[in-house]
Amino acid sequence: MKALIIVLLPIFIYAHSLSVTSSYENKELFIESFFGDGNPCKGCNFVVKKDEKELYKGSLDNEGVFEEEVVLETPFDIHVDGGMGHWADVSIEGNEMDEESDITNNSNTTMNSIDETKIRQIIRSELNKQNSKIEIMIEKNKSNTEKMLIGLGYILGIFGLWQLILRKKEK
Structure with a gap:
């Protein structure tokens, strides 16, 4: 029985690891969190921090998702607390879409002036x-497995x- 527990314990521990994916574009914060077995992190609390200073607090919905417009300054870190010692962190770096880009949305520029190749x-x-x-996350999970x-x-x-050794001692 002890051997069975020793063999299965790592599998159960890994099954409840917490994963987080997030993005921040056009002032919209998106966070999705789920456990290793695929179940969403329902109602889990999260904190957005920058230099150990708390910028925003919230909680995930019943599908483990948070999607809302929030004004934040990149870069920042997100800490998701899954309860019972389960937690995960993710960092959001500077966003290229926040900077000036080739596509501007003012009265002089219209969507018709952007050609199809540029959109592609x-x-x-x-x-x-x-x-x-996504590839980085897959590789990280492979290395954990x-x-x-x-x-x-x-x-x-x-x-x-x-x-x-025990058998040799018995002989």
Whole structure:
């Protein structure tokens, strides 16, 4: 029974890890948080901080999402508290969309003056940024799984050696 607990404990611990994704564009803060088993972090509290100074507090909805217009100055950090020792942090760096860009929305410029290739370049650029963030998260989770499996291998190896020593003493 003890061996079963030792083997399964890391799996249960990893299953309740907390993940957070967030973005801040055009003064809209988006946060999504979920546990390792895919369940949303329902009603979890979060704090937005910059240089250890609290800028904003809120809570996630029943789907583990917060999406609202909030005026913040980048960069800042977001700390999500999932309760019972589960927490996660994410950093938001400076946003290119906050700076002056090629596309301005004033009375002299209209959407008709932007050609299709420029729109495609902008969309492709933004999708590449999001894809790279997703790839980083996938790689991070892969490395955590690999570490868990390596640790499990060590535990099983030590347990096997211990059993081997006990059998030799009995003979």
